[in-house]
Structure formats: structure tokens, C-alpha cells
Amino acid sequence: MDRRTFLTATGAGVLATGCPGLVLARASTDARLVVVLLRGALDGLAAVPPVGDPDYQRQRGPLAIPVSGSAGSALPLNTDFALHPALTGLHAAYKQQQLLVLHATATAYRARSHFAGQDWLETAVGDPQDGWLNRALAVLPGAITGEQGIALSSRVPLVLRGDTPVTSWAPSRLPEVDADTLDRIAMLYADDPVLSVRLAEARNADQLAGAMDGTGPVFGPQSFARLAEAAGRFLVAPDGPRVAVLETTGWDTHANQGAAQGQLANRLTGLDQGLSALRSSLGSSWRDTVVVIATEFGRTVAVNGSRGTDHGTASCALLLGGAVQGGRVLGEWPGLSAGSLYQGRDLRPTTDLRALLKGVLQAHLLIDAGALETRVFPDSRQVRPLQGLIRG
Amino acid sequence: MDIAKDQVIAANRFGLGARPGELAAIGADARGWLLDQLDGPSSPPAAVRNLPSSAQVLAEFQAVRGARRPGAADPAARDKGQQIRGVLGPAYRDQVFARYRAAAATAQPFRERLVHFWTNHFAVSADKPPVTGLAGGLENEAIRPRVTGNFADLLLAVERHPSMLLYLDNQASIGPNSRLASRAARFRRGDRKLDINENFGREILELHTLGVDGGYTQADVIGLATALTGWSVGGGQGRLRAGTPGEFEFRAAVHEPGTRRVLGKSYSQGGVDQGEAILRDLARHPATARFIATKLVRHFVADDPSPAAVAAVAKAYQASDGDLTATYTALVSVPEAWRDELTKWKTPHDYLISGLRALNAGPQRPRDVVGALMLMGQPAYRPGSPAGWPDRAPDWAGADGLMKRIEWATAVGARAGSGVDSVALGQAVLGSAFGDHSKTWISRAESRSQALALLLASPEFQRR
Numbered sequence: 001m002d003r004r005t006f007l008t009a010t011g012a013g014v015l016a017t018g019c020p021g022l023v024l025a026r027a028s029t030d031a032r033l034v035v036v037l038l039r040g041a042l043d044g045l046a047a048v049p050p051v052g053d054p055d056y057q058r059q060r061g062p063l064a065i066p067v068s069g070s071a072g073s074a075l076p077l078n079t080d081f082a083l084h085p086a087l088t089g090l091h092a093a094y095k096q097q098q099l100l101v102l103h104a105t106a107t108a109y110r111a112r113s114h115f116a117g118q119d120w121l122e123t124a125v126g127d128p129q130d131g132w133l134n135r136a137l138a139v140l141p142g143a144i145t146g147e148q149g150i151a152l153s154s155r156v157p158l159v160l161r162g163d164t165p166v167t168s169w170a171p172s173r174l175p176e177v178d179a180d181t182l183d184r185i186a187m188l189y190a191d192d193p194v195l196s197v198r199l200a201e202a203r204n205a206d207q208l209a210g211a212m213d214g215t216g217p218v219f220g221p222q223s224f225a226r227l228a229e230a231a232g233r234f235l236v237a238p239d240g241p242r243v244a245v246l247e248t249t250g251w252d253t254h255a256n257q258g259a260a261q262g263q264l265a266n267r268l269t270g271l272d273q274g275l276s277a278l279r280s281s282l283g284s285s286w287r288d289t290v291v292v293i294a295t296e297f298g299r300t301v302a303v304n305g306s307r308g309t310d311h312g313t314a315s316c317a318l319l320l321g322g323a324v325q326g327g328r329v330l331g332e333w334p335g336l337s338a339g340s341l342y343q344g345r346d347l348r349p350t351t352d353l354r355a356l357l358k359g360v361l362q363a364h365l366l367i368d369a370g371a372l373e374t375r376v377f378p379d380s381r382q383v384r385p386l387q388g389l390i391r392g
Numbered sequence: 393m394d395i396a397k398d399q400v401i402a403a404n405r406f407g408l409g410a411r412p413g414e415l416a417a418i419g420a421d422a423r424g425w426l427l428d429q430l431d432g433p434s435s436p437p438a439a440v441r442n443l444p445s446s447a448q449v450l451a452e453f454q455a456v457r458g459a460r461r462p463g464a465a466d467p468a469a470r471d472k473g474q475q476i477r478g479v480l481g482p483a484y485r486d487q488v489f490a491r492y493r494a495a496a497a498t499a500q501p502f503r504e505r506l507v508h509f510w511t512n513h514f515a516v517s518a519d520k521p522p523v524t525g526l527a528g529g530l531e532n533e534a535i536r537p538r539v540t541g542n543f544a545d546l547l548l549a550v551e552r553h554p555s556m557l558l559y560l561d562n563q564a565s566i567g568p569n570s571r572l573a574s575r576a577a578r579f580r581r582g583d584r585k586l587d588i589n590e591n592f593g594r595e596i597l598e599l600h601t602l603g604v605d606g607g608y609t610q611a612d613v614i615g616l617a618t619a620l621t622g623w624s625v626g627g628g629q630g631r632l633r634a635g636t637p638g639e640f641e642f643r644a645a646v647h648e649p650g651t652r653r654v655l656g657k658s659y660s661q662g663g664v665d666q667g668e669a670i671l672r673d674l675a676r677h678p679a680t681a682r683f684i685a686t687k688l689v690r691h692f693v694a695d696d697p698s699p700a701a702v703a704a705v706a707k708a709y710q711a712s713d714g715d716l717t718a719t720y721t722a723l724v725s726v727p728e729a730w731r732d733e734l735t736k737w738k739t740p741h742d743y744l745i746s747g748l749r750a751l752n753a754g755p756q757r758p759r760d761v762v763g764a765l766m767l768m769g770q771p772a773y774r775p776g777s778p779a780g781w782p783d784r785a786p787d788w789a790g791a792d793g794l795m796k797r798i799e800w801a802t803a804v805g806a807r808a809g810s811g812v813d814s815v816a817l818g819q820a821v822l823g824s825a826f827g828d829h830s831k832t833w834i835s836r837a838e839s840r841s842q843a844l845a846l847l848l849a850s851p852e853f854q855r856r
Contacts, residue, residue, distance in 0.1 A: 154769025201791035305587030306564030
């Protein structure tokens with residue numbers, strides 16, 4: 001009996017310990033969460049163009065995506081919004097009601113530094129010590145064995161860093177180290193509190209990864225799909241983690257951004273393909289999965305002098321997965337008229353990104369509301385979790 | 393001879409990791425050994441001296457990119473992208489190889505670490521063409537000759553370097569009322585408007601000088617970016633052809649005329665002088681002194697710098713008007729720097745170099761370093777963002793990163809371990825930091841190859 005089956009079977013016992021939230025515990029240990037960080041500030045107006053906004057074509061000029069009539073036209077979501085033509089997989093998911101869009105969202109950060117912005121995205125506080133996802137793992141209900149979080153990268157991103165043990169994995173080109181040498185290194189590390197823990201985490205991850213083939217690109221543009229595919233395999237492993245973090249870069253399109261085609265379109269294609277690979281490798285666990293796709297901030301509404309966009313404020317965030325109550329675009333649309341822009345230049349944020357994240361953690365991972373507003377997202381009582389994000 | 397703590401700290405934390413014999417050669421005055429390395433003019437290490445200049449690489453890149461598309465009759469040359477990679481790829485590889493050969497061999501490892509420090513402070517990333525072939529040029533041409541000079545000169549040289557200008561897209565930032573923009577408006581075709589892009593101005597304020605909390609506003613970003621319109625690179629085609637291909641070129645026709653305001657001060661200078669004046673004031677700003685002092689202390693002393701140490705280094709910077717040798721002298725004098733060994737976690741870059749130095753061996757082939765660094769998560773000259781690589785242990789001490797080091801250590805052990813006495817080698821390069829626990833386990837290894845792998849994987853060798 002694997003861990004998840006076991007916990008499902010003893011749900012009543014958990015209930016007796018006084019966690020009423022676990023009445024619906026069928027999903028509590030089956031639930032999978034993937035967080036995809038888009039570093040560099042995704043242009044939300046390119047990914048989810050507000051084609052119904054009367055100011056859209058004029059404000060975006062050469063970056064506007066044709067609404068209809070050509071091969072490169074936007075993929076409609078509803079009368080007001082569409083998806084970038086590169087996002088065909090996401091569009092299919094939307095039609096299956098497995099993609100939910102939140103537009104005009106931002107973190108609480110209002111300046112325009114990538115690096116401070118990413119710290120906010122990952123920690124939800126101004127003082128980057130540990131990540132909100134690591135803090136969420138610390139209050140995950142249910143019995144825990146092994147690391148519940150994995151980063152698909154050589155370096156653990158800040159969002160997953162903190163006191164709760166997590167692991168990380170990335171493909172290698174070097175030969176595997178033999179077990180005897182690893183055992184000896186474990187002895188060598190016995191007195192070192194950091195290295196002994198890290199080595200154990202890495203060995204667990206390698207064990208889980210054992211079945212993975214050694215082919216496919218380790219680096220380069222196709223590597224995201226490979227990592228996404230690997231993330232799915234970790235998440236379906238019986239003793240594997242339940243939460244995975246993926247990151248991609250290259251969204252900082254200051255010059256020659258392109259519209260239906262071009263630099264940003266190529267990035268979006270890579271993202272779309274990676275998400276499809278994740279879905280495939282999750283298999284039947286897809287129905288229990290939520291993928292959160294978010295970026296540190298948006299980009300200027302107007303095109304800059306080098307056919308790109310500069311750092312802005314609000315962008316979009318996406319929820320994808322079989323557990324998502326999708327097929328909808330959420331958020332109050334602030335409009336693109338000159339007077340409605342934030343500081344006269346950016347898409348105005350109307351929803352705090354934490355509302356989305358809290359809504360997911362509460363309904364999907366069943367994290368207690370009190371812990372959410374004090375520990376996971378400190379001082380966030382006034383930011384109400386979005387409701388109805390997850391299928392009942 | 394038992395090597396004392398001072399020598400271990402000087403060689404392994406301030407330097408690049410001891411080579412065999414280095415700890416003993418430092419002598420009693422470890423601080424003096426460091427400061428002596430700052431004396432005198434810079435002579436570039438042999439490994440980097442013969443690299444082609446950035447201007448040469450860029451001229452070649454421009455020639456390939458600008459060439460008329462070859463006819464179908466020439467199938468070998470049809471793929472322009474491939475030709476461009478054929479210029480930039482080898483340039484990158486040669487620069488990386490030279491960088492790590494120099495680092496493995498240098499007898500001035502403190503000075504060399506400072507060069508690397510500034511390259512990371514003024515980060516460009518080789519994943520963006522044509523910067524791929526120019527990243528090493530920024531280090532060797534702009535930074536290396538000024539590493540012990542004045543910060544303002546270093547700053548100006550970096551911001552004028554084609555690598556930085558192209559990385560932050562400044563060649564495409566155009567004053568909306570510049571001569572070029574006015575001319576374009578008269579003959580307007582299409583809907584492209586000519587205007588600035590903020591990237592260069594923002595990153596200079598946030599990452600190169602004041603720091604993100606340095607007290608600047610969005611208006612200052614725009615003011616600086618506007619003042620720097622026209623800072624560009626020579627070459628180009630047609631009417632835009634100007635200057636020497638690949639060299640800094642101030643394009644007056646693109647510069648926004650008029651007075652700019654930055655941090656409450658007006659700059660009425662014309663042309664290139666306007667941007668230079670602002671940069672010189674930024675170099676002198678107390679926030680810059682604090683920002684640079686914090687980064688130096690974090691890099692050389694501890695992840696979380698003490699306010700006293702930062703204040704001492706910032707004070708030396710300000711008192712000397714940005715003299716870097718005076719600043720480093722204060723850094724080396726911070727008492728807590730000498731209290732404990734092994735306070736810093738090595739980055740993969742540190743780890744690789746210290747491994748090569750311990751083995752007294754340069755890398756044999758470019759792919760030995762390019763591949764190893766990529767695998768360990770820190771590809772050479774490729775931080776992926778203008779913020780550079782992070783400099784604290786939690787950024788690097790993850791599970792997968794550790795396993796990749798162990799894989800590398802095992803591969804090196806298999807290749808180079810046969811003739812090595814790893815306990816003696818550990819004693820020679822780690823000195824007083826080499827613990828009995830590690831000695832015991834290394835001495836019990838089943839083979840010399842495994843013993844070397846254990847030494848390179850040991851807790852002491854992961855830190856500096």
C-alpha cells in the first residue's frame with residue numbers, strides 16, 4: 001500500500017484528531033501542485049490579449065495581435081479576451097475547462113526591479129528569507145514522509161527555499177556515482193548538518209528519477225519541456241513529492257518582442273509545449289493537478305523605442321490542470337484607455353496575486369485559512385482567497 | 393609545518409583556493425600577501441592576452457549578419473544563423489577556456505577573484521547574441537585593467553563597452569526629439585515610433601551603482617536612460633553606418649537634446665558628456681558606497697555582512713572618492729574576516745577553480761570547463777540576468793547542486809586520482825581547516841581515485 005492510498009484509507013482517523021477540513025480528504029494527498037515561474041516579466045497583454053478592449057489595437061500598435069482572419073490571429077476565449085496564437089495547447093485546455101485566466105493581477109510590489117519583483121513573487125514579503133511554497137509545505141495537512149517539494153533545477157528557487165526539507169533534480173551528463181562512493185560521502189558528511197541533509201535529499205530524488213531515460217536535451221530551448229516532463233514523473237511516483245517548481249527565463253522583451261510571431265511567440269511556444277509534456281507525464285494524476293503560472297510583473301502597455309516593452313505592473317496569471325474549474329477569465333478589467341493606466345503607462349492591477357495563490361492552497365492543498373493568512377502569506381487577512389478555483 | 397588560519401583564509405576565501413605549496417609560500421603576513429597583489433599595473437594573464445578583441449568579434453558578427461543573403465548556389469553558407477553561431481560560439485568557448493586557465497594558474501588569486509567579482513557585479517549574459525562572443529571581452533577589456541583603480545573609471549569603461557550596451561539594448565534607445573527621430577517623423581512609414589528604452593538606465597541605477605534601495609525613482613530611471621541615448625556601438629549599415637565597427641560610438645543624431653534631471657540635479661551638458669557627468673556623480677553617491685561595500689563584504693567575509701564591516705569599507709570608499717585599492721585595503725582589514733575559516737559556501741565557479749588549483753592542473757579542453765559549469769548550475773559568463781549570480785549559501789547549497797559536484801569530483805578522481813596522496817593534498821591546500829573526520833574517511837577510501845573524489849567532495853572543500 002503506498003503512502004497516498006494509506007492516508008486515504010485512514011481519513012476517518014485523521015478526522016478524529018480534529019481537522020474538520022479533512023472531511024473532503026479524498027484529494028488531500030492526491031492533490032498535486034506545480035508552480036511555474038516566468039522570470040523576466042511576461043507581457044500579459046501579449047499572452048492574453050484583451051481583444052475586446054476598444055483601446056487595445058491603438059495602444060499596442062505593432063505589438064497588437066490580429067483578432068481574426070489570418071493564420072496568426074488570436075485564439076478566442078470569450079468576447080473580451082483571447083490567447084496568443086502560440087498557446088494552442090492552453091487553448092485546448094481552456095475549451096476543456098481546464099484553464100483559468102486571472103488578468104490584471106500583480107504582487108504587492110510596485111517598483112519595477114526584476115530582482116526585487118521576483119523576491120516578492122516568491123516570498124510574498126519584502127524581506128526575502130524563505131519562500132511561500134516552503135512555508136505552505138510546513139503546514140500541509142496529513143502525515144508526511146519524505147520531501148514534499150521538488151525543484152526541477154540545479155539551484156532551488158527562492159519560492160521553495162526554507163526550513164521545510166525539499167529536494168531538487170536536474171538531468172546530468174556525467175556518469176552516475178557508484179553507491180559505495182556515495183555511502184562513503186554520506187559518512188564524510190555525518191557531522192555536517194547541511195550537507196548530510198542535502199545528500200539524503202539528492203539520493204532520494206535520484207532514486208525516484210532512476211526510471212528516467214538519459215536522452216533529450218539537458219540545456220537549451222527544448223530543456224523546459226524535458227524538465228516539465230520530469231516534474232510529472234516525480235509527482236506520480238508513489239513516494240514522490242506533491243509539489244514541484246519549474247522556472248523559465250527569457251521573458252524580458254525590451255527589444256524586438258514580436259507580435260503573433262517573433263521572439264516572445266517562440267518563448268510562448270516553448271512554454272505551451274512544456275505544459276503539454278507535463279500533462280502527458282502526469283497521466284491520470286492530471287485530474288488532481290493544479291499548475292500555477294505566474295511572473296513578477298507585467299510590461300508597459302505602449303511599445304518602447306526598440307519594438308519591445310519596458311517593465312510594467314500588472315500581468316496575467318494562469319491556472320491549468322484537471323482539478324481547475326476552468327474555462328473562465330477572472331479579474332476586474334481596468335481598461336487600456338490612457339486615463340485608466342497605472343501611472344499613465346502600465347496595466348493597472350486589480351487583483352492581488354496572493355488572492356489566487358491563497359485560493360489554490362486553501363481549496364486544493366487544504367491548507368488551513370488561519371495558517372494561510374498568518375504564516376504562508378503573513379499579514380494577508382485583507383486579501384481574501386479567490387473562491388471556486390478548484391473543482392468540487 | 394602546520395599552516396595557520398590566516399594563510400588558509402587568505403588563499404581559500406580571498407584567493408581562488410590554494411595550489412599545493414601556496415599556503416606555505418604566503419608567509420607570516422597573510423594580509424600583506426593579499427595587498428601586494430594589488431600593487432602595480434595590471435598585466436593580463438598569458439591565457440587571456442591573445443584573445444581576439446570584442447571589436448574584432450563584433451565586426452565579424454556584423455559582417456556575417458549584414459551580408460546579402462547568399463544565393464542557393466552556395467548551400468554551405470545558406471544558413472545565416474549557423475554562420476553567426478560559427479562566429480560567436482568559438483569566441484565564447486575560447487574566452488571561457490582562457491578565463492579558467494588563467495584562474496587555475498594565477499599567482500595573484502586575490503586580484504583575479506576581484507576581476508571575477510566585478511564581472512558578476514556588471515553582469516552581462518552570454519545567452520543573448522551577440523553578447524555570447526563579447527562577455528569575456530567585458531571582463532578582459534573593461535574590468536581587468538581597472539580593477540585596482542577608481543570605481544568611476546571602471547563604471548564608465550563598463551557602460552561604454554559594446555557588450556553592456558548591446559546586452560541592455562541601448563543601441564536601440566532613441567531620443568524622441570533627436571535628429572534621427574525628427575527626420576523619421578517627417579518620412580514616417582509604418583507605425584513605429586522612435587523612443588527610449590529604459591533598460592540601460594534602470595539597471596545602472598539598480599544594479600551597478602545605487603542599489604535597489606538606493607532612493608531613485610521612475611523619473612530618475614527615465615532621466616538617466618534619456619541622457620544615455622546615443623551611447624552605442626560603431627558599425628551598422630546604410631545611413632546608420634558610423635564609427636569603427638565594434639567600438640563604442642556616441643551617435644549624436646540619436647541623443648535626446650536638452651537638460652536632464654537625475655536625483656534632483658540638473659545636467660545641461662551636451663552629448664556624451666551629459667551621461668558621463670551623471671555616471672560620475674552616481675559613482676560618488678553614498679548609496680553606491682554602501683551598496684558596493686555590502687556586496688564586497690558579502691563576497692569576501694560572510695553571507696550576512698555585519699553593519700560595522702560594511703560601514704568600514706563604505707567609509708574607505710567615500711574617503712578615497714571611490715579608490716578601489718583603498719576600498720580593498722579596508723576590506724582586508726575587517727577583523728571578522730579573519731576569525732573563522734570556511735564561512736562562505738563555494739559557488740560552482742569557485743568550486744571548479746579551487747579543484748583545478750588543488751590539482752595544480754589547468755583544464756585540458758574547453759569542454760572540461762564549459763560542460764562542468766553548466767552541469768553544476770553556473771554556466772560561464774551566463775548568469776541569465778543583469779543581476780549576476782547570487783552570492784549566498786542558500787542559493788547554491790541545494791540537493792541537486794551538491795550531487796552534481798559529487799559527480800564531478802568522482803569523474804575527476806577517476807581521471808586524475810591514481811598518483812595522488814589525497815590526505816597529504818588535503819593538508820597542503822586546506823591546512824588548519826582540514827578536519828580529522830575527513831582525513832579518516834579519505835584515508836580509508838578503497839582506491840586513490842575514490843580518495844580524491846572524497847577530498848573534492850568533503851565539507852571543507854565545499855566552503856572557502
